[in-house]
Amino acid sequence: MSDTSIDYRAVFQALPGMVAVLTPDLVFTDANEDFLRTTGRRREQVVGHHLFDVFPDNPNDPSATGRRNLQASLYRVLATGERDTMALQRYDLEHPESPGHWEERYWSPVNAPVRGPDGKVLLLVHRVEEVTELIRARGRPGAGRPRLLEAELYTRARELQDLNERLRRAHAREREVALALQEAMLPTRRQVRHRRTAVRYRPAVGALNVCGDWYDLVDLVDGNRLGVSVGDVVGHGLEASCVMGQLRSALSAASRVAAGPAQALDVVGRYAHVVDGAESATAVTTFIDFDDRTIAYSSAGHPPPLLVQADGRVEFLDQATDTPLDAHPNPMPRIEATTGYGEGATLALYTDGLIERRREDIDVGLDRLADSLRRHRSTDPEVLADAVLAELLPPGGATDDTALVIVRL
Structure with a gap:
């Protein structure tokens, strides 16, 4: 058959x-x-x-x-x-x-x-x-064998409960350490000075769901420019957090000396090839030039940033999407694209925990995010970030980490 x-x-x-x-x-x-x-x-x-x-x-x-x-x-x-x-x-x-x-x-x-x-x-x-x-069966006449079975069952149950409790405590400790490590490695506001930005990180629900999502904002050395990046490492717990820290630090350093975002990702991709656990890691980075009002961007397999103009027009920055960081044993130079923006525009970078839902096409989540950003575009970045998370994340929390960066341009 x-x-x-x-x-x-x-x-x-x-x-x-x-x-x-x-x-x-x-x-x-x-x-x-x-x-x-x-x-x-x-x-x-x-x-x-x-x-x-x-x-x-x-x-x-x-x-x-x-x-x-x-x-x-x-x-x-x-x-x-x-x-x-x-x-x-x-x-x-x-x-x-x-x-x-x-x-x-x-x-x-x-x-x-x-x-x-x-x-x-x-x-x-x-x-x-x-x-x-x-x-x-306990207590019934002639139920000796069931009573023995019950005693054995209770003994095994107690053993399993003790084991589950020990595992729960170990998992909770791992989550606590991973969260502390992750928070310590994420950048602080001092690194972006006067910029009108908002950043959010929401760990996934569940004892083991600390993952490898990260973000980075850095004032670039040449001109009135800002580098903004987000990334996602496959996996959970301490290992993912450690890999996340290595890749974030590498991209942060590369962005300071690279000619553009593609070159920065190219450097990090080559580095990811020798980092255990970096397989299939994704990232997207943008270089914002506030004088020219342009955004140069490049993506290594990551969902596209969204640019919302002051009049509500939304642009998906998806014209420079390439493979994940460690996709090829011999990395090729990555592609890059540039777009312009008007005064009062808003740029949003995020990880897939914000838009992906099981048994739902990813375009549905992208449209949901675009609609939320469009409706709340005139609010302060901090208010906007909270509104987006409230509308897009499930009430009980997501099963994947979520990072979100909002920049008012």
Whole structure:
């Protein structure tokens, strides 16, 4: 039988065990028959609804931790792209036909990622085994073996909970160190003197989601010019933060002596070739000449900067886009383009966490950003930056870092 002749939806529904599929926002996209039957829910009560709207914690149990533990596990999967096996959980269910009546239930969950072609997590597979009857077997006449199984299960659960707690603390410490390192390496306002700029950095949600996004602003030595750059290193945690620091410092130094942004990126690309972890790193840099009112720019695989004129016209600076920094073993000279601007224009550079959404074309995010910049273009750069983040980032935070630089020209 060929793959094309297999009805995978029918296979999914017939799977022996409870399986559901969630979006990264924790909304059900599907649930198999065992899942619906065991939880006592109809398909329309589950699919299209948020996980914790369908299955909230028992409000009558102040010590309930099922929701918190499950949410933490799912966020770990989103952050790491790795499967997460949870310890035994008590997670009560409200009886579907008796509102306000909660049933004590015990579960053994496993959460796994479904990756897209770019390696990002597109969906979450939530598989659950109910072990309530095993737990309830305690105390029944002739239930010696279940009691032994329960004791063993509790022992293993405690061991897994201890291990999960140790891992959580280690991950939290790694995040704390990575954030401190990242903040220490990002430039301060002293480096851009009197310029009307606003910079924002928002780390991703989740314990491990500190990534390699960065920005740089530097007054160039010749003329009334400013160099503005942003970049993104693939990966998470301390390694990504360290690589980020090396590339940012290299580009900052190169910009001070390079003839233009293309030459600066060319130098950094050659340097990235000998930096472990710099594979597929992207960056875009702009040289702003305030006397000539021009912007020279060059991009190494990074989303294009946006230039918003005072009258609301938006230009994507996408005429000098090249491959990521370490794309070729023998780097070629990079391309460069120049555009002009009028008084009161606004330049925005950013990383992909601001515009990319899973299962959405990137052009949708770019148009959303352009619209936000256009509507708020007359506000102060600080107000503009806050407005853009408020409109474009998900309410609960993004699963990827976000850097944003606004320059009033």
